[in-house]
Amino acid sequence: MTPEDGNIWKIAEAWLAGTLTAAQEAELERQLAGDPEWAVQFREHVDLLRSIHDQGKERRFRGML
Numbered sequence: 646m647t648p649e650d651g652n653i654w655k656i657a658e659a660w661l662a663g664t665l666t667a668a669q670e671a672e673l674e675r676q677l678a679g680d681p682e683w684a685v686q687f688r689e690h691v692d693l694l695r696s697i698h699d700q701g702k703e704r705r706f707r708g709m710l
Contacts, residue, residue: 652684657690661698 656673659665665673677684 652692653687654694657687657694661691661694 658663659669660673673687677687
C-alpha cells in the first residue's frame with residue numbers, strides 16, 4: 646500500500662492504526678513532502694477518520710450514562 650495506489654482512505658486508516666511498515670511510512674513521508682495537494686487531502690482524510698472515531702467513543706459513553 647503506497648500513496649501511488651490511490652486509496653488514500655486505506656493509507657490514512659493504516660497510518661492512524663500504526664500498521665504501516667517502515668517502508669510504507671517512508672513512502673508516505675516522501676509523498677507528503679513532495680505533493681502538497683495530496684498532503685492536504687491526506688490530512689483531511691485523517692481528520693475525518695479521527696472525527697468518526699471520536700464520535701463513536703462519545704456515543705458509547707453516552708450509552709453508558
